Amino acid sequence: MKAVSNNSKTKKWVYDFSEGNKEMKNLLGGKGANLAEMASLKLPVPNGFIITTETCAYYSENKKWPSDLEKQIQLHLTKLEKEMGKKLGDPKDPLLVSVRSGAASSMPGMMDTILNLGLNDKTVVTLANKTKNERFAYDSYRRFIQMFGDVVLEVPHKHFEEILTKAKLNKKVKFDTDLTSNDLQKIIVEYKAIVKKHTKKEFPQDPKDQLYEAINAVFKSWNNDRAIVYRQLNNIKGLLGTAVNIQAMVFGNKGDNSGTGVCFSRNPSTGENKLYGELLFNAQGEDVVAGIRTPLPITDLQKRMPKVYNEFVAIYKKLEKHYKDMLDMEFTIEDGKLYMLQVRVGKRTAKAAVQIAVDMVSEKLISKEEALLRIEPNSLNQLLHKTIDPKARVKAKVIVRGLPASPGAVYGTIVFDAKEAVDAAEEGKKVILVRTETSPEDIKGMHSAQGILTARGGMTSHAAVVARGMGKCCVAGCSDILVDEYDKKMIIKGKTYTDKDTITLDGATGEVFEGRLDVVDPELSGAFKTIMTWADGIRRLKVRTNADTPKDAEVAVKFGAEGIGLCRTEHMFFEGDRIKAVREMILSSNLEGRQKALAKLLPMQRGDFIGLFKAMGNKPVTIRLLDPPLHEFLPKEDTDIVELSREMKIPVAELKRKIDDLFEFNPMLGHRGCRLGITFPEITEMQTRAIIEAAIEVNKKGQKVIPEIMIPLVGKTKELTLQKEVVFKTIEKVLKEKKAKLDFLFGTMIEIPRAALTADEIAKEAEFFSFGTNDLTQMTLGLSRDDAGKFLPQYVDLDIYNRDPFVTIDQEGVGMIMKIAIEKGRKVKPKLKMGICGEHGGDPESVKFCHRIGLDYVSCSPFRVPIARLAAAQAVIEKKK
Secondary structure, rough: OOOOOOOOOOOOOOEEHHOOOHHHHHHHHHHHHHHHHHHOOOOOOOOOOEEEEEHHHHHHHHHHOOOOHHHHHHHHHHHHHHOOOOOOOOOOOOEOEEEEEOOOOOOOOOOOEEEEOOOOOOOHHHHHHHHHHHHHHHHHHHHHHHHHHHOOOOOOOOHHHHHHHHHHHOOOOOOHHHHOOOOOOOOOHHHHHHHHHHHHOHHHHOOOHHHHHHHHHHHHHHHOHHHHHHHHHHOOOOOEEEEEEEEEEOOOOOOOOOEEEEEEEEOOOOOOOOOOOEEEEEEOHHHHHHHOOHHHOOOHHHHHHHHHHHHHHHHHHHHHHHHHOOEEEEEEEEEOOOEEEEEEOOOOOOHHHHHHHHHHHHHOOOHHHHHHHHOHHHHHHHOOOOOEEEEHHHOOOEEOEEEEEEOOOEEEEEOOOOOHHHHHHHHHOEEEEOOOOOOOOHHHHHHHOOOEEEEEEEEOOOOHHHHHHHEEEEEEOOEEEEEEEEOOOEOOOOOOEEEEEEEEEEEOOOOOOOOOOOOOOOOOOOHHHHHHHHHHHOOOEEEEEEEOHHHHHHHHHHHHOOEEEEEEEHHHOOOOOHHHHHHHHHHHHOOHHHHHHHHHHHHHHHHHHHHHHHOOOOOOOEEOOOOOOHHOOOOOHHHHHHHHHHHOOOOHHHHHHHHHHHHHOOOOHOOOOOHHHHHHHHHHHHHHHHHHHHHHHHOOOOOOOEEEEEEEEOOOOHHHHHHHHHHHHHHHHHHHOOOOOOOEEEEEEEHHHHHHHHHHHHHOOOOOOEEOOHHHHHHOOOOOOHHHHHHHHHHHHOOOOOOOOOOOOOOHHHHHHHHHHHHHHHHHOOOOEEOOOOHHHHHHHHHHHHOOOOOOOOOOOOHHHHHHHHHHEEEEEHHHH
C-alpha cells in the first residue's frame, strides 16, 4: 500500500534496533523490544528496524498508512542497506529480509513469519552465483513463495504442500533437503502457477511491493480470527496492535554447517535448570516450530559444532542473568557463525514456573515476593492435573510413544478436526484432538479438547508451546503415527483407529494408551509446597473451601483449606433413600406428615455433619440451611412421576397437581432460602438439631468443633430474627437433652442487595456475614447466570463488562454493594467476621479485591484452594508496591 495523504502529525513510526530496549514492548512489541535489548548487549543480532504498534493501531482505525510512514521506512531501510553493504532488489548483490509480527504479548494466532523477502526471478540467480550454492538459493526462493503466497496472498497452504509432497514422492525421498536444485526450480514454477490461479496475478517481483504487502499483512493479522480467539481465551486486552519487525536475513539452510534452533534456558515442562532445545541442520527458522521434520536435541550441536555450542551457552547464561527469568530463544547458524534472532521470557507449565521461581530464589536472582508474583494463580490448575492410576497402568496397552510435550493424564474419543473438538466439547463430550501437526487455526479446538496428540513436531512445536500455555496435556512428535485427517483415521503399526475409538494420553511420559484408563488426583509437594508455604507466610486472607462431603473436605484440607466456608446441605438430599424422605416431606399435606419425613432425614443429616466435622478437625465449618426451592426435589418426567406415585401410594393426578402447585415462574426469586424455613420452620429445626447433635458427638472424642449456622437469602432483618428464634430454641433444647455445652456462631448470607444496604440492622442479629456473590451478582446486575451465557461473551468482547461478572466480581457494581455492607456491618460490630462463599472465591482477581475491601476469608472449590492462597499473597505484595 502506498502512502495516502492524511492529517496525521509528524510522529516516529519506525525505530532501529539501536533505538529501543526491553522496556519498550508496548511500543515495539515483545519481539522488537527484545531484539533491541540483545543488540544493546552487543550480541550477534542481524540488523533491522521495527514499525511500532501505534502504526498498526492507526492502520486498523484508518485502513491506510500514516502519510509519512513510507518515508520513514525508506530512511531506515537505506540505513540497513548501508550497514549490510547490500540493497533490497539489487540484481548484483541483493539484501534479503525477514518480516515478523510481534505484539507486546506473545500471540500464536498472529501472522506467520515471512523469510527471504527480496527474492525474485533475477535475485535468486545472483544469490546462487554469489554463494556458489544453487540448491540453497532455489530452496530459499521456494520457501519465500510458499510463505508469501500463504500468508500475504492467502493462497491455501495445502496447495503448496501438495506440490512439495508430490515432488518428494516422485523422487522417492523423505525430506525436502533431499531435493536437488533442478527439483526446486520445477517446484517454483508450479508454486507461481498456483499463485496465479488463485490471485489472477503473477507472483510479485518488485521487492518494495513485496515488503509493503508483507507489512500490510502483519497489520491485518492483528484482527484475524485466530488472533481474536487467542486474545479472548487469554483475556488479553488494552494492546494497541502488533509491531512489524524487518530484519536482515541470515540463512540456516546453506548446508550441513548451517542450521536453526529453538532453545529454552531451562526445561519449560519441568523447570529443570538445564538447557532445553532442538535444532535442525540445513533448515530455516520455521522448520523447527512447524514440525515439518522432527528436530534433533540441542546436544547434537555440541557434538557437531562445539565452538558454536559453547558460544551459545555463554550467550544464554548472560541473557538469563540479565533478564532474571527463564528464556525462549531462537538462533540461526550460517556457515558456522551464530546469530540470535529472538529472546523472550519463555512460556512454561505451572510445574516449571513453580520450580524455576523456587530455584531462582535459591540462586539469589529474585526475591520470594518476586517469585510469588511470577506465578499466574490460575496456572496452578496444571499442578492439580490428574495422573494415570498405577493400578490401571499395569495392564494398560501402550500403542505408541511420542514426546512428553505438556503434562497431565487425559482420555477421550479421537477427533481429527479442530471444529469437531469444539462441537463435541459443547455437547459435553471428552475428546482428544489428533493432528499431523497443529497450526494457529487449531487454537479453538485445542482449547476445547482434553488433550492433543500430533504425529510431527518436537517439544518446541506449535502444539507443544500452545498446549503448555493452555495447561493442556500434549504428546507430540509420534513419528509412528500416520494421520489421515480427510478420512478421519490414524494408523499405528498397521492398526487403524477412527473417531469412534477412545485413547488415553500421558503428557508426562509421552505414552499413548488404547482405551480409557483411570486417573488419580495429584499431591501438593516439592517446589509447589514451598511456594504455598511462602504464600501462607505473606497473605492476610484466610482461605476456606466449599465442600458438602467428607471426601471433598479431605481434598481441600490437603490443598491447604483452613475451614469450610459453605456446606450446601441440599446436596446431601439427593442420594439413595434421602430423596424419598425429602419428597415425602414435600408432598405431606400437614405438619405431622412433614415431621415424620424429617425424622427419617435427621440421622442421615447428623451422619453427614459428623463426617464433615471429623474431616476438618478443629477448623471452622459454615453450614448453610436448605436453600433451593422444593420443586427441585420432585420429578419432572412422566415416567418418574408414575414411579414416585407407585412408591408413595399417591394417585398420579394428585401428585401432578402437587407438582403444579409448587411450580414457579422465576424460582430464583421464589419460595427458597430463609423463606422455606419461615413457612416450614420444622425444616430449620431438623437441620439445626442434626448440626448440633453431630458437633456434640464429635467433641466428645476430643475435637473442638464450633459450627457456624448460616441462614440463606435474607433480605429483611425480620426474616433473620424469625429463623434465629427457631435455631436458638432448638439448640437450647438439644443441649439440655444431651446435658452438653457447645460454642457456635449464627450468621447469614448477604446475597440480596437489600440485605447489603441494611447490613447495619442485620449485623445486630448476626455474628458473621458471608457474601453469596453468585446470587448477589444476578440480582445486582439483573442477569440470570443460566441464561446470560447466550450473550455475555459478546458483552465482554464489546467491553460492556471487562470480564464475565459470574467469573470475576463486577467491582464497580457488585463490589460497591459489598463495600457498603462491610462498612455498615462493621459500624455496628467492628469485629464482625466476613467472607465470601460464591464461585468468585477461587478467581484470582476477585480474591485480590476481597483482600482490598477487608474481608476475613474467601471460600472456593477444593481444587482452587491453592489458587486462592497464592492470589491472597500476591494481593499483599501488590498493595505494598
